[in-house]
Amino acid sequence: MKRILVIGAGFAGLWSALSAARKLDELHRTDEAEVAIVNPAPYHSVRVRNYEQPLDPTLVQLDTVLGPAGVRLIQAKATDIDSTARRVSIAHDGSTKTLDYDRLILAAGSVLVRPPIPGLERFSFDVDTYAGACKLQAHLLTLPALPDTPGRYTAVVIGAGLTGIELAAELPARLREIVADCDRGKVRVVLADRSTTIAQSMGGAQQVIENALTSLAVEMRPGVSLASLDAQSVTLAHGDETERIEAATVVWCGGMHANALAAQLPVTLDPLGRVPVDAFLRAEGVPGVFAAGDCARILIDGTRPSVMSCQHGRPMGRYAGNNAVSDLFGDEMLPLSIDWYTTICDLGPWGAVYTEGWDRRLVSEGETAKATKRTINGERIYPPKTGLREDIFRAAAPVVQTPPSTQRLDKR
């Protein structure tokens, strides 16, 4: 049996594996090759929803999707890639072993960047992973039992990229739900970022985001950087000036870097640590290796580098899986090219904002955009829930979806 091995069962890895299984089925080669996927957890985490509560719906048990597709799940962590010997070392529960591959798809995703800021490692929370998001929520639930200090119900979110904005917009309501009625007025949420305005890169959505955060009573601190933090406070710096905010909760949303496994391939990584891949998702200069999702960089429309996003990770996976099988059996590979780009940012109880294009032109906002965001977070990015092989294979086909639909501002 030949083997197509996928590392990681996030958006890119799951769709790589399903797409590879679909292509094997299409070529009637299922008795000649297996698709195996290595992932530390038995679930697929819908990571983009980690700012939400409750988190249970964000987990998809992998066997419910991989089983019908005939993909083998190996619950383990990949530790080493030997791309010359075409072998991957894996570890699980203290034991290690190696797996040979004929085609490898690296889809191990990304991790939160953690610069060496005093106190960051020890005292900050994050929503980068399911575990991180659970830990944050568990901490918030302990707040009412803590001594009544000034910062008990203050949460400071550092980093006003999409993740930080989405979390900051949720936190006032989440905190108010946790605290006693008489303490609701003590809830305070601050969103800090080093750029000169909050949501600076959000084009036509920038003002919408500021308005939404203002109406949600989120305090904005642009132009500052995180200097240090401890269990009770955070210190923000602006040039020589510093501001100390008493806060029992500090959440770090400082950006992502590709998984360290990418550095094991003999390639020159991009500044985000990503493996350069061609239009067919082949790692440049590494025979037999494909890469997809946050640990890969493709020119998504032939010109612009892909963005670390599930928007790009899912189609990258579909094409990587398809092409790995095509390459193995001498079938024609398909180039990936996506000529549209959208950003849909959740703004908590206020609604959401939807932009299109790389310059982020405003398309819809408020409850209209929120309805679109709900569809994306609850349906569009999930594998079919029927558990039927034909539904799963249909969804895994190497085709580019149309942009999420929304009611446009200019059509109202």
Ligand SMILES: Cc1cc2nc3c(=O)[nH]c(=O)nc-3n(C[C@H](O)[C@H](O)[C@H](O)COP(=O)(O)OP(=O)(O)OC[C@H]3O[C@@H](n4cnc5c(N)ncnc54)[C@H](O)[C@@H]3O)c2cc1C
């Ligand atoms: C809070 C939040 C909100 C976001 N919002 C959006 C959004 O609105 N829209 C959008 O497009 N993107 C959003 N993103 C970004 C998006 O989640 C990522 O870009 C996306 O998850 C990348 O998919 P991936 O498959 O490459 O990586 P991941 O989803 O991170 O999956 C990687 C998988 O690989 C596994 N893995 C890691 N190391 C190993 C190893 N050594 N061996 C085996 N398996 C391994 C992991 O356990 C995981 O299952 C958001 C991210 C966060 C954190």
